[in-house]
Amino acid sequence: MGSFSQIVVVGASLAGLRAAQTLREEGYTGELSLVGAEPHLPYNRPPLSKSVLTGDDDVALPGADDVDVHWRGGRRAVRLDTGGRTVALDDGTSLSYDGLVIATGVRPRxxxxxxxxxxxxxxxxxxxxxxxxxxxxxxxxxxxxxxxxxxxxxxxxxxxxxxxxxxxxxxxxxxxxxxxxxxxxxxxxxxxxxxxxxxxxxxxxxxxxxxxxxxxxxxxxxxxxxxxxxxxxxxxGVVPNTDWLNGSGVHVDDGVVTSAELFADGVSDVVAAGDVARWPHGLFGGELVRVEHWANANEQGAVAARNLLRGPGQAEPFDAVPALGTRVHGTRIQWAGLPRLADESSIVTGTPEDDKFSVAFTRDGVLVGAVAVNFPKEMIRLRKAIAAREQLAVTI
Ligand SMILES: Cc1cc2nc3c(=O)[nH]c(=O)nc-3n(C[C@H](O)[C@H](O)[C@H](O)COP(=O)(O)OP(=O)(O)OC[C@H]3O[C@@H](n4cnc5c(N)ncnc54)[C@H](O)[C@@H]3O)c2cc1C
Incomplete structure (x- = not known):
């Protein structure tokens, strides 16, 4: 583990919380600040378009209220100085860091x-x-x-x-x-x-x-x-929250561009995670991807934190298969991988007329994405096949 004593996490939602929790789980005992522009403790966004609109206010994220951090809620980071290693906040104060996690997510267009x-x-x-x-x-x-x-x-x-x-x-x-x-x-x-x-x-x-x-x-x-x-x-659609990084030297291009191990381009003491991060994905030929899904932010926050502590030499690349599930008018729709990269696609099981089917997406014969409607078992199979980079012959 590197010798850190002042880690700052900017962005207090899912990725930021998971990063903070992981830092503590991995044995980091130094100062840890969690800065969040919203006045609330980290909470879950998926219910906002579903149960919250129908009257259920349960958006709790487990562990959000008992992580050992210096909580800076309702405070926005306005500037990053990577040379001086400080984050300036909107109340005129600033935080020094020797390790920084960027988890500032996105905002609606x-x-x-x-x-x-x-x-x-x-x-x-x-x-x-x-x-x-x-x-x-x-x-x-x-x-x-x-x-x-x-x-x-x-x-x-x-x-x-x-x-x-x-x-x-x-x-x-x-x-x-x-x-x-x-x-x-x-x-x-x-x-x-x-x-x-x-x-x-x-x-x-x-x-x-x-x-x-x-x-x-x-x-x-x-x-x-x-x-x-x-x-x-x-x-x-959404816009990544990167304005505060202007002039910092952190490479921003539709999100914070990182290495496969989530280190901000060229800066070994800064990692990024969640909706704001754009990294070269090993499963898709190193294509830069930014993923706006819960599971991605959840896993990436943890991996980014571990990698920060280990340093670039011992860090692990992040190559989880992007995946998301939703219900629209009661019907379960799941997708995995990156269907948009495909050059061919085909229905592999079921039929759309029965509201139960799955579609496989391939690029150069390799499975890169899948969609399943009311077919969770099929999604499990296809998701594993994407991770294994299986060859699949499909026709449009
Ligand atoms: C309505 C809705 C429904 C969703 N449903 C699903 C679903 O069903 N399944 C699924 O997989 N995903 C869903 N998502 C997406 C999922 O919630 C996101 O992928 C996840 O919240 C990303 O977490 P994050 O921590 O990366 O970023 P965010 O959740 O965007 O959080 C970033 C935080 O950083 C703060 N911040 C921004 N700038 C600054 C700054 N300069 N200083 C300090 N703080 C700052 C923001 O205020 C915010 O609190 C949904 C999202 C929404 C909005």
Whole structure:
């Protein structure tokens, strides 16, 4: 173990908490500061688009309240000086470090500010966003428009529809989640939304959210139509929280670019983990990937912390298979690997018409991704095959 005495973790959510817990588990006894921009102890985000919107406030992350750290909640890191090894905070104080974990995650992409501040326009990333949205839904807004049919947009559409609201999803792609689950499963998902009473408008962009007397009134689309709305949820993707690293020398390009062992490019005392980290993935030919899933942040926080303590010479590369599962209108959808890298794909079991099927994605004959709808056993098999880099002959 290197001789550390002042480790700072910036970002107090899943990856940051797991890093802090792992540092202690590995026997690190020096100063440990956990800096988080939100005033809350680390909590779980997956329930925010599901149970929290329906009234259940349980977002606890086990161990969040008893990890031995100097807690700096409600404080934002505003600057990093890698030469002087200090992190400046937004209250004018600064923290010295000899080891640093960057776990600042991502934030939702926003509409232009004058549209974002209309009453009835929401984003969903934090517990405060979720409870605000829940209160707005309780006023029975009538027509809810969700901008973006991605993973979060799809989950919100499902939850809000099941609360009884009228829901329209506007998505720029030809089918929803094409880049994540591929064209076939995306086509199935479009039908699935329809069957469950969600109107899906595909292949058009929202060019403006319109308002009247300071309240949202609708969304204007790129094809000239306007869809009336009483409540809008903007689920238009995310931006990594890296502004505070500007000028620090840490390499930032759609996230913090790291080595396979999660060390920030060229800096041996700084590691990154979770949604903010972009690293060369050994299973995918060293392709730089950034993964926005719970299991990734959970495992990566721990590995980054262990690697920091061991130093680059004895660090282990992070090459877990990215994987995520969700339920949309009660149907289980899981995906693993990186389907977007594939040059071929094929349904390997079941049929979309039965709402039960799996799709395999290959690049140069090697399995790089898989999607399973209502087929958890099949997902276990395919996920193992991705980790083993199995050859698979599939046809489109
Ligand atoms: C609504 C929703 C539902 C989801 N559902 C699922 C799901 O079903 N399955 C799944 O696998 N994944 C899901 N996810 C994704 C999962 O929650 C994330 O992958 C995970 O939270 C990433 O953890 P993280 O610690 O890397 O980053 P984050 O959770 O983004 O946390 C980063 C933290 O850093 C803080 N921060 C940012 N900048 C600074 C700064 N300068 N100084 C100090 N602190 C800072 C932020 O305030 C934030 O608290 C969901 C996400 C959302 C929003």
């Amino acid at each position: 926003r509409l232009p500010e004058e549209q974002m501040t209309l009453r009835g326009v929401h984003v969903l990333r934090t517990i405060d966003d979720a409870t605000t949205l829940r209160r707005a839904l309780a006023t029975d807004p009538g027509r809810v428009v969700i901008i973006g049919g991605g993973f979060i947009g799809g989950e919100v559409a499902s939850t809000v529809r099941h609360l009884g609201h009228q829901v329209t999803v506007v998505d720029a792609g030809a089918v929803p989640m094409d880049d994540t689950i591929g064209e076939r499963a995306g086509r199935w998902l479009a039908v699935h939304h329809g069957k469950n009473g969600v109107e899906l408008i595909s292949g058009v962009r929202v060019v403006e959210v319109t308002g009247k007397d300071g309240r949202v009134s609708g969304v204007r689309l790129s094809d000239g139509r306007t869809v009336p709305a009483d409540l809008v949820v903007a689920g238009m």
